[in-house]
Each structure stands twice: as C-alpha cells, then as structure tokens.
Amino acid sequence: MLKWKTHNNVCIPCIGFGTWKLKNTVAAEVVRHAIQLGYHLIDTASAYGNEEYVGTALDGTGIKRSDLFITGKLWNSEREYSKAINAFYKTLKNLKLSYLDSYLMHWPASPAIHDNWRDINAEAWSALEKLYTDGSVRTIGVCNFKKHQLEELLKSASVMPMVNQIEYHPGQTQTETADFCRKNNIIIEAWSPLGSGKLLKIQELERIAKKYGKSVAQLCIKWCLQNEVIPLPRTKTYERIVENIDIFGFTIDDMDMSNLNKMQNIGDSGLDPEKITLFG
Secondary structure, three states, X not given: OOEEEOOOOOEEEOOEEEOOOOOHHHHHHHHHHHHHXXXXXXXXXXXXXXXXHHHHHHHOOOXXXXXXXXXXXXXXXXXXXXXXXXXXXXXXXXXXXXXXXXXXXXXXXXXXXXXXXXXXXXXXXXXXXXXXXXXXXXXXXXXXXXXXXXXXXXXXXXXXXXEEEEEOEOOEOOHHHHHHHHHOOOEEXXXXXXXXXXXXXXXXXXHHHHHOOOOHHHHHHHHHHHOOEEEOOOOOOHHHHHHHXXXXXXXXXXXXXXXXXXOOOOXXXXXXXXXXXXXX
C-alpha cells in the first residue's frame, strides 16, 4: 500500500480504518478482519471505549508490529500535563503495545467554554511533545483544529504537529484549514470520509461513481486520496471493509474532482470546534 511521509520522516499508510462506535468483541473481530485485508493504519481513541478490544485484535493478527500504524487520542478531560501523560500510558496498556505510532489531541479546548483555551491547548501539547521526545510515540498531532487554532498552538510549540485529523468529505473540505496544513507539511486525515453514511444516497455522487464502475463510498475515499488526505472509513460489514480498500484501480478525472471539490455542504456533522460545548 502507498504510504505518505510526515515532516519527521515517518511513513503513514494512505488509507486507515476507523473504530468509532465499534464495541466489545465486535470491535476485536472487525479490526482483525480489517488488518488481514490490508488496513495497516488503525485509528482508535480512549473516548471510543474500545481500546482493550482493539488491543486484542492487534495481538492476534500475526502481522509484524513494525508493519502497523496505530493511532490513539487524548480525551478532553485529560488535558492537564500529568493527566495527559497518564492517559497516554493507560492507552498503551489497553492496546498491549510498547509504543504508539501516533497520538493526537482529540479536540481543541472550546472558546465557547474556556477563556483560557490557548493555555489549555498549549499545556496538553507540551505533554505530547514530552512523549514524542522520550520516544514513546513516533508522531504527534491534533484533531479538529482550525487554522487559527493551529496558529495559536504553534506560538508556544516546540514540535510542529505531524497530523491534523478533521471532518473531511465531499461537501465538507475545510479549505482554509486544509490549505494551512498542506503549506506547513501537516498531514490531513479524514474522519467521516463518507459523511457518516449520509453521502451514500446523493444522486450526483451516485452518477459520478457509476461512471467509474465504483460505489459512492469508493468514490469518496478515492477523492480524499487525490486531495492528499488520508481517509479513515469505518464499517463493521465485511463486504464493505473489502470494498472500501479496493480503490487503487481507477483515477477520478480533473473535471469530476473539480465538481466534487465544489459541492455544497452535505453530510456535515455540525461539530464546530470553536463553538462546541458538548465535549468541553
């Protein structure tokens, strides 16, 4: 599988497998299938409540650890320095690993709640920097940071984030943030590349997908790749796990890419990291 290289020369597989909403033994079974089918980037988070089951899957695949790329995330209640360090090692223990390939801040502190959101983000980031310099994690990054939130973080950061994981799909391109990340060599990962399934019945997407003999899901995943974004599709259906990685035998032409890039907002989760109060 193709791999992309971070600014600190770590290779990341160009497509990953998301584990949000995968629970209990189902999570272990589905992740094991995904790895065996070629998904070597596995994305999880403490907030998903499935780290131990993902760890069970990782322990039983027979794939060399060095061939896997495992991402964990720091939850919002653990942003204080010491809490962040402890949360990381708890994640490591749950996943039965000796190191992570990537560790991300799950959400920025919300200005809608915290007047000192800059300081909160900076403190959490300093903990991730410590884990990185200690060699416990190969890359560090953030999720859901907009351009100006990244700019504020960089004022105190010693290490540039390697990754920003954002909601990204046709109709939700976050152009300003994505352009900033590309300019600064921050790799973009896409959560909800299928718009949480909302895109699968959009007639215009169905029309374009049919042109290539592919499904809408395959079209959206390929569109991410051609925009230099790593998609993280998630499904518990075996056939769709197979389908979602079968996207290397076609290329979306320039006209269709342009039309997809210009699509109006569809499938948006509505989770604005500047305004959100749900997660803190």
